[in-house]
């Protein structure tokens with residue numbers, strides 16, 4: 001099983017990808033997390049990616065494609081994996097297709113989580129993160145239990161630099177221009193499963209699970 005979770009920043013695709021990975025024991029490959037870790041470590045990848053990320057722009061295709069190529073070779077991807085935040089351009093999608101073909105593997109489905117733009121802005125600008133354990137919160141929808149401190153680490157939660165209102169608008173613009181064309185791209189390949197992303201997390205996940213259960217052998 002190889003799935004893509006496609007959606008705008010703030011659509012909740014990461015949350016759904018995590019739930020799916022846990023339930024179906026698949027490895028989750030989240031390019032945003034991999035890049036953020038590299039930036040924190042200040043390694044070669046991080047130094048190359050940092051400026052693009054703070055500005056809300058996409059990092060160059062070659063950098064992320066290299067990441068994916070290395071990750072899918074790992075033993076934990078043999079059973080299956082899901083891609084969260086990749087591909088984000090047509091070029092990335094084409095290169096992914098080639099990569100899988102060379103390895104005699106194929107994409108199963110692409111889940112496209114749809115959320116309207118006003119809601120995306122509200123979700124992203126209200127989002128907070130624990131700088132230590134990366135647990136996500138939202139000032140309105142899911143605040144920390146006490147004084148803006150992480151429930152687990154008890155240190156103040158922070159706003160990701162790219163969740164500031166100006167950068168959010170530029171990320172959404174980049175999404176519209178570069179990533180949204182993937183909806184048609186995968187629709188033409190008859191792989192796209194649109195999912196309404198405005199509901200509750202567990203309801204959306206139930207819908208995704210039902211679709212996945214339908215692909216499993218014996219169904």
Ligand code: AMP
Nearest residue numbers: 031032052053057058059064085086088
């Ligand atoms: P995310 O957490 O998925 O919103 O990703 C945060 C940032 O990482 C994005 O705004 C991009 O700068 C970068 N990034 C993540 N995935 C990709 C990708 N597939 N292609 C290019 N840039 C990416």
